[in-house]
Amino acid sequence: MTVSWSAYRRARRRSRQAWGLLVAVAISVIAALFWFFTAGQFAAAGPAASGPTAAPVFDAAWMKPVAEPNPVPPGTALSALDGLAVKGRAPNTGYSREAFGQAWLDVDRNGCDTRNDILRRDLADVVFTEGSTCKVTGGHFQEPYTGQVVEFRRGAETSSAVQIDHVVALGDAWQKGAQGLTPKERQSLANDPLNLIAADGQANQQKSAGDAATWLPKNTAIRCHYVARQISVKAAYGLWVTAAEKDAMKQVLASCPGQQTMTAR
Template sequence: MTVSWSAYRRARRRSRQAWGVLAVFAVSALGALFWFFTAGQFAAAEPAASGPTEAPVFDPGWMKPVVPVHPVPPGTALSALDALAVKGRAGKDNYSREAFGQAWQDVDRNGCDTRNDILRRDLTAVVFMEGSTCRVAAGTFHEPYLGEFVDFRRGSESSRAVQIDHVVALGDAWQKGAQGLTAGERQSLANDPLNLIAADGPANQQKSAGDAATWLPKNKSIRCHYVARQISVKAAYGLWVTEAEKDAMKRVLGSCPDQQTVSAR
């Protein structure tokens, strides 16, 4: 059978087009596999963080405010951040928790210690110990750092699952100005509701004395509030930030430039 030259050329052209399509498909497939095995599998495995966008601060119905060294400046957290001093860390070899007073005192003198004040503020469906209007026995809450719902039950082991986090860790505060505060001012810093959030125990342990440059909540939806709260606490107690810490805070606030400072009043 005789095949014309024009038919032969058409067949060659269709063959080249087919091979071209196959080549594009192969490159796309290789690119997809490369993305999956480098970053995609982690993005697919990690669900988008969700949860509270802020945490409670103050309930005037039964809490009394703790007076800070300075009022929290009104306005944006970015403006307040720019007003904070930027310095390096001071030494911490002389740090002790006792420098901030006995843990969980009744600083606001409302008849209940600070830990139970914060549990009552942050939890819902609160149940008190029998015969008490202060000691929280149980409750539930939408935990802010992980964005998960948590049941709290008082007990020697179960209580550890929910801890009260110092938003500005006391060890961090000690290295960034708290050594220059009076004993009474440090006690206020450690018990100020502005600086306290009920949180997942393991997350709080992981944070330790970290600042925004070394630790941020896994729940991304609360990071703007969290960083604004740290800035507000540092402004209220005359503490400074490091350059790395300020850069980290600015990166977070870049997604929420209108985020306001946070006040306990």
């Protein structure tokens, strides 16, 4: 069978077009992956971010900022990390939860205690006690540390399923500079929305007072946000990091060098 020259040319042209399309698609995929693993992966992790790769920080509609000793430096978390002092842990002598004030005060004076503020901020379809706009009795959310959908129902047997995690654990903070803060500053640290995330109770218990060198969320998608949030808190309250902690933070941020610091403003 013979093939005409014109038919041959048409076949060659279609082949070149197909290859050109494949090359264009490949370039688009590579560009998208580059964006995802630099700034794009956590581009939403700003003050009002939410979703599977971030956790909420602040809702100005009903929350008020907590006074922080220092402004959080704008820019990348990596840059802010390099601005933190690197030291060993101080002795745990004198640590107690009471050193950070009574648990869940209404520090921002918006009429609601901090635990209910954070539940209201982090949960979807929030249900309040009848006649109250503060006391949260139910809701659900995509829990950031496990990535699973979790239901919250207030009750003696159920409330502990959702706990409020201090992103920088108070025990860790105590050994890394919080002993030198004033009582009011420690109270702010314990109630600052920047340092608080509603979390799976079991995951929170596993974390305990761990830092980034000893504990990171199982859900890898939240790790850049989580580490950047720890750095932001430590910068705001003048806390330091250990060498191992800094190395662990850098390792996480290597996958998202464009991750920004964040504030509760």
